Amino acid sequence: MARSDVQLMLDVKAGDEQSFTLLLHRYRSPLVNFLYRMVRNREQAEDLAQEVFLRVYRARENYVPSAKFTTWLFRIATNLALNSVRDTRYQRMEISLDAPVTVDAEEGEEKTLDIAEKHQNIEQHLVEETRKKMIRHAIEKLPEKQRAAVLLHKYQELDYGEIAKILQCSESALKSLLFRAYETLRVELAPLVAQQGKS
Amino acid sequence: MENKILGYVDGRLRENERLEVEKHLAGCAACCLRVNEFRAVSGLLEELPMIEPTAAFDLRVRARVAAEPVKQSWWAWLIPAPRVTIAALVLMLATIWVGTASKNQPQIAQEDIPVLENYDVLSNFEPLTELPQPVQADDGGQQQSPQM
Numbered sequence A: 001m002a003r004s005d006v007q008l009m010l011d012v013k014a015g016d017e018q019s020f021t022l023l024l025h026r027y028r029s030p031l032v033n034f035l036y037r038m039v040r041n042r043e044q045a046e047d048l049a050q051e052v053f054l055r056v057y058r059a060r061e062n063y064v065p066s067a068k069f070t071t072w073l074f075r076i077a078t079n080l081a082l083n084s085v086r087d088t089r090y091q092r093m094e095i096s097l098d099a100p101v102t103v104d105a106e107e108g109e110e111k112t113l114d115i116a117e118k119h120q121n122i123e124q125h126l127v128e129e130t131r132k133k134m135i136r137h138a139i140e141k142l143p144e145k146q147r148a149a150v151l152l153h154k155y156q157e158l159d160y161g162e163i164a165k166i167l168q169c170s171e172s173a174l175k176s177l178l179f180r181a182y183e184t185l186r187v188e189l190a191p192l193v194a195q196q197g198k199s
Numbered sequence B: 001m002e003n004k005i006l007g008y009v010d011g012r013l014r015e016n017e018r019l020e021v022e023k024h025l026a027g028c029a030a031c032c033l034r035v036n037e038f039r040a041v042s043g044l045l046e047e048l049p050m051i052e053p054t055a056a057f058d059l060r061v062r063a064r065v066a067a068e069p070v071k072q073s074w075w076a077w078l079i080p081a082p083r084v085t086i087a088a089l090v091l092m093l094a095t096i097w098v099g100t101a102s103k104n105q106p107q108i109a110q111e112d113i114p115v116l117e118n119y120d121v122l123s124n125f126e127p128l129t130e131l132p133q134p135v136q137a138d139d140g141g142q143q144q145s146p147q148m
C-alpha cells in the first residue's frame, strides 16, 4: 500500500531521501501546473516549484504533521506565487500598462501540431484553440487570490477548509471569493457559456 | 444563497444544504440561471490542458537539495550514532565513579602509616639487627649467583 504524504514526510525527517523523491514525483505535476496558471510563465513556474520542494526539504527536521500535507505544500506554493506575481507586476507596468498576456511554449507546441492536422480539421482545430485561449486568458485575468482559489478548488480538488487555510481566510470568505471568481468567469466566457448551455 | 450555489454545482454540499438549495431553486429563476451558467463555467475549466514538468525539473530539484548544507543542531549527533553516544556516556559515568572512589584512597594510606612506622622501629631495633634482614631475602638470588 502506498504510504501517505504525512508518513513519507516523517520518513524524510528520519533521513530517508527516497521518500523525498516519492513526494517529488507525487506533487511535481500538480505544483508546476498550479504555479504555471498563477505566474503565467512556464520557466518561472518550474523555478518556483523547485523552490517549494527545497523549502519542504529544509523544513523536514521541524516537520510536525499538524495539518494535511497538501495544505502545507500549497500554502508554500501560493505564498511564493503571490509574491512573484506582485513583484513582476511592477516590472510589467514599467514596460506597458496593457501588455498582452505572455505567450509561451504551450501555444507554440500547439501550433506545431496544427501543421500536422489534415486540412479539413484545421478550422475545427482553430475553434478549439480559440476556446482554450479564451478560457486560459479568463483565468489569468482574475485577481490573483481569486485565481488561486479557483485553481485549488477546480484542479487540485481540495476542500473548502483546506483552501481557506492555504489562503489564510475564513471558509465563508473563501466561498464569496470563489463566487466572485465564477461571476467574472461567467461574464468573460459568456459566448462559450451560452454554447455550453445549448449543447 | 450565493455562497452555496458553487457548492451545489460541485456536489460539495451536505444533504440538508442541498435540499435547501433545491427548494430555493424551485421558485427562483435567477438562481436557476446562475446554477446553469456556473455549471457551464466549471465544464469549460476542465478543457484547459495540463502541462508536464520538463525532464530537467527533477534533476534541478535533486541538485538543489544535494547542495543544501548539512546543518545539525548541537544535539543532532545523538541520533545518527547511538553506539558512540552510549560509549561516551559509559566513559563519562566511569570517570565520575573513579573520581568519587579515589577520594577514599588517602584515608586508607593514612591508616597504613603507623604500621610502616612500626616496621621501621622494629627493623632498627638493636636486638634484632643481628638477625638476617627480611629485605635481603629478596636480593638473595643476585648475591648468590656469583658464588655459583
Ligand SMILES: [Zn+2]
Pocket (backbone or CB within 6 Å): B001, B024, B028, B029, B030, B031, B032
Ligand atoms: Zn435565488
